[in-house]
Amino acid sequence: MLCLKRVTAAVILSVTCATVGCSIPPARTAEEKATDAATAAQVEDALLADPTIYARHIDVRVERGTVHLGGFVWSSEDFQQAKNDAASIPGVNSVETEMELMRGGVSGTSR
Numbered sequence: 001m002l003c004l005k006r007v008t009a010a011v012i013l014s015v016t017c018a019t020v021g022c023s024i025p026p027a028r029t030a031e032e033k034a035t036d037a038a039t040a041a042q043v044e045d046a047l048l049a050d051p052t053i054y055a056r057h058i059d060v061r062v063e064r065g066t067v068h069l070g071g072f073v074w075s076s077e078d079f080q081q082a083k084n085d086a087a088s089i090p091g092v093n094s095v096e097t098e099m100e101l102m103r104g105g106v107s108g109t110s111r
Contacts, residue, residue: 065093
């Protein structure tokens with residue numbers, strides 16, 4: 001009985017280690033970091049250049065070509081337009097939105 005408990009514990013430990021070890025992505029290379037930084041700058045420029053949205057409260061983070069938009073926007077149209085602007089940049093694989101919708105704010109200018 002004691003042997004069965006030890007074997008069961010060893011199997012559970014092995015499965016847990018394999019699962020955790022496989023779920024952690026490898027560290028980004030210097031080249032990936034530079035590419036992501038350049039992409040983030042392009043996304044920020046596109047958002048600020050878009051006269052249809054107020055983008056000063058949108059945060060941009062890029063990781064391996066996936067753009068993460070945070071912060072907040074004033075309307076559902078701004079929300080969608082920010083996603084579209086980010087997706088239009090070459091090198092963007094996908095856009096994840098973590099923005100909040102704040103009703104009743106300033107809209108229509110990025111300056």
